[in-house]
Amino acid sequence: MRLFILYIxxxxxxxxxxxxxxxxxxxxxxxxxxxxxAVAYLGFSQEWRHAVPIIVIFGILYDxxxxxxxxxxxxxxxxxxxxxxxVITKIAYQSLVSRFAWVAIASxxxxxxxxxxxxxxxxxTNIAELVITRAPLQALLDAGLGxxxxxxxxxxxxxxxxxxxxxxxxxxx
Amino acid sequence: MSFSSHKKSKLRLLLPVVLILLFLSLMxxxxxxxxWYEQMLSNIxxxxxxxxxxxGDGFTGAWDGYISxxxxxxxxxxxxxxxxxxxxxxxxxxEVKSENERLRNLMGYSDVFSVExxxxxxxxxxxxxxxxxxxxxxxxxxxxxxxMPVVGPKGLVGRIGRVTNGSAQVLLLNDPNSAVDAMVxxxxxxxxxxxxxxxxxxxxxxxxxxxxxxxxxxDIHDNDVVVTSGLDGVFPPGLPVGTVHNITKSQDGIxxxxxxxxxxxxxxxxxxxxxxxx
Numbered sequence: 001m002r003l004f005i006l007y008i009x010x011x012x013x014x015x016x017x018x019x020x021x022x023x024x025x026x027x028x029x030x031x032x033x034x035x036x037x038a039v040a041y042l043g044f045s046q047e048w049r050h051a052v053p054i055i056v057i058f059g060i061l062y063d064x065x066x067x068x069x070x071x072x073x074x075x076x077x078x079x080x081x082x083x084x085x086x087v088i089t090k091i092a093y094q095s096l097v098s099r100f101a102w103v104a105i106a107s108x109x110x111x112x113x114x115x116x117x118x119x120x121x122x123x124x125t126n127i128a129e130l131v132i133t134r135a136p137l138q139a140l141l142d143a144g145l146g147x148x149x150x151x152x153x154x155x156x157x158x159x160x161x162x163x164x165x166x167x168x169x170x171x172x173x
Numbered sequence: 174m175s176f177s178s179h180k181k182s183k184l185r186l187l188l189p190v191v192l193i194l195l196f197l198s199l200m201x202x203x204x205x206x207x208x209w210y211e212q213m214l215s216n217i218x219x220x221x222x223x224x225x226x227x228x229g230d231g232f233t234g235a236w237d238g239y240i241s242x243x244x245x246x247x248x249x250x251x252x253x254x255x256x257x258x259x260x261x262x263x264x265x266x267x268e269v270k271s272e273n274e275r276l277r278n279l280m281g282y283s284d285v286f287s288v289e290x291x292x293x294x295x296x297x298x299x300x301x302x303x304x305x306x307x308x309x310x311x312x313x314x315x316x317x318x319x320x321m322p323v324v325g326p327k328g329l330v331g332r333i334g335r336v337t338n339g340s341a342q343v344l345l346l347n348d349p350n351s352a353v354d355a356m357v358x359x360x361x362x363x364x365x366x367x368x369x370x371x372x373x374x375x376x377x378x379x380x381x382x383x384x385x386x387x388x389x390x391x392d393i394h395d396n397d398v399v400v401t402s403g404l405d406g407v408f409p410p411g412l413p414v415g416t417v418h419n420i421t422k423s424q425d426g427i428x429x430x431x432x433x434x435x436x437x438x439x440x441x442x443x444x445x446x447x448x449x450x451x
Contacts (some may be wrong), residue, residue, distance in 0.1 A: 019298055065300060067305070134303070
């Protein structure tokens, strides 16, 4: 429950920032996706019973504020989580290179799933083309952001009232 | 260890610290607040500066205020203060005037179309780069419904995409899902205006739409004004959309296409008006 509340707060703040202050940053074509990085982190470190409800809420939040078809983000984030959990025993996500690569892969999977769903739901093909052509650079951007954000999310996931308000300088001998 | 060598070793330790502080102070700073060490030094130096400055001012004041130009110095200071105050007021007035002008332009539409309107503020943008939409701060409770047209001070912005009680999503003209029945104002040549945010042949960041399915014999030239035709049943006729650039043949060669630069700059939208058509 603690993790759920922490990440829902994170999700709301991330979506609000992405749609207001960070809208159009770094460019109009490529934008930060903090939720994707959080999904990647959950895929690296959390079991499904803790992560899946959070991911579903993330997807719903994102689809609510976007003009894209509802359900796109939910499906793509769940797909990313599933992929990461399938390979988690075979990768060493703690290393920088591995983390960079897998967040980039997660970003590409996000775009691929989105393009597939748009085609399936009968949207104009140029949107799917647009999504696919932007995927490589977007993946680089997300991977770079992931290098910084994933450790921070790890620290954030460990936040507790007792650690935040523990008296400083207390030494147990 | 002798006293002087002890003193020397302390100085040697102090030197790197001083150099680090010096280099840090030379780094370009984006923040407006002073660093902690600057504040500390400033708190030590500031009282001395105040004392010296007050004494100097006292001497200068005595000379200027009483001996050389009686009262002129005081009047000059008062006028400078008044000038600074008026400059601030002017800046605030300019902002109010700009907002007034935008809102007047918007109100012009309600006179032309004789419909009820709702002026709203744009509060957020689409977080996905592939879709172009904005959120406005009014919704169902203000009479806003799906597909209602949305206009800005300069021209058409889009239509309502989703609505909640207190907010609504506006699908912009340059969204790939957008499609508006439009025509060239001069020749009445009709086409379908679609969002083309993928392909921008003009300068980067300039949002474009594309007029498709123009007949090959259509009379259309660069800089022609495009307006809504009203034939799609969503947008009233005559709403200004943009200007024509770069006319080409379609890929299959049957139709013409033209890139249309919207009058509205969608990145700078602040207030928009929803035309409350039923």
